[in-house]
Amino acid sequence: MILVISIKYQSGLSSHDNMMKNHNFYGSTTVGERGQIVLPAKLRDDLGINAGDKLLVLSNGPPGKEGIMIMKAEVLNDMVAMMNQHLQSIMDMANEESESE
Numbered sequence: 001m002i003l004v005i006s007i008k009y010q011s012g013l014s015s016h017d018n019m020m021k022n023h024n025f026y027g028s029t030t031v032g033e034r035g036q037i038v039l040p041a042k043l044r045d046d047l048g049i050n051a052g053d054k055l056l057v058l059s060n061g062p063p064g065k066e067g068i069m070i071m072k073a074e075v076l077n078d079m080v081a082m083m084n085q086h087l088q089s090i091m092d093m094a095n096e097e098s099e100s101e
Contacts, residue, residue: 024043024046026039026040026042026043027040039070047072048072049072053072053073054072054073054074055070055071055072055073056070056071056072056073056076057069057070058070058071
């Protein structure tokens with residue numbers, strides 16, 4: 001049995017604030033004989049997950065206590081793009097600082 005919890009990322013919040021303010025419990029699901037799971041309908045509705053959407057499956061945690069995270073591929077793309085924007089801003093500030101010296 002797998003417990004299904006949703007965590008929504010919001011930019012501008014610390015990772016702890018994001019985890020504490022934006023999580024929902026959607027129930028549990030069972031792994032079938034072919035390794036498939038069914039995502040609860042409310043989770044699919046709330047997160048806009050539709051048939052054919054590409055989902056990424058990741059794991060994290062110490063051996064024997066790993067957790068599973070499933071996210072829409074586009075969410076990761078958005079997070080990486082935002083990180084790139086922040087890094088570019090930092091690089092621009094560093095370049096301005098070095099030019100003023």
